[in-house]
Amino acid sequence: MSQCEKLEITVPVALQHSKEATCISPWFMRRTEYHPVPALYQYLINGEEAFKAVHEAIAKAEKSIDIICWGFQPSMYFIRDGKSPSIGDLLKQKAAEKDMQVRVLGWEAPFNAAGFAGEANLPGKGP
Numbered sequence: 001m002s003q004c005e006k007l008e009i010t011v012p013v014a015l016q017h018s019k020e021a022t023c024i025s026p027w028f029m030r031r032t033e034y035h036p037v038p039a040l041y042q043y044l045i046n047g048e049e050a051f052k053a054v055h056e057a058i059a060k061a062e063k064s065i066d067i068i069c070w071g072f073q074p075s076m077y078f079i080r081d082g083k084s085p086s087i088g089d090l091l092k093q094k095a096a097e098k099d100m101q102v103r104v105l106g107w108e109a110p111f112n113a114a115g116f117a118g119e120a121n122l123p124g125k126g127p
Contacts, residue, residue, distance in 0.1 A: 012038070051078040058090055064101040065094055072106045 013021050017040075044050035055078035058065055074088020085093065095102040 014040075048080075055079050055084065055087070055090065058087075058094065061094060061100070063099065065091065065103070067091075067104045068106075069104075070107050072104055 042053070044053055074091070075086050076088075077084065077086050078090075084090075091102050091104070094100055
């Protein structure tokens with residue numbers, strides 16, 4: 001197919017959830033790692049429900065987990081029920097699964113006071 005030919009792309013919009021849509025150029029969607037599939041999203045505001053939802057999504061991941069953040073505390077419990085693993089232990093469990101890829105990208109601030117509490121929020125950097 002030449003670049004001059006146009007492909008018609010039809011995308012359903014769930015109007016019961018929103019009256020807005022974002023159009024994305026076809027070149028952005030072509031050659032992606034995964035074929036686009038219908039999906040939903042939910043706003044999460046900091047708190048118990050948000051952290052629980054993130055923990056559950058990580059636990060259900062089948063292929064990859066990517067976390068990008070300013071600081072990361074592996075000892076933090078996203079579900080505080082006395083049974084669920086810390087986020088660091090959960091990520092170790094998932095990384096041990098066959099064909100699973102886990103990546104954490106953390107930015108470092110020039111001066112980080114969070115590490116003075118006894119645990120560095122960037123593992124490998126020291127307290």
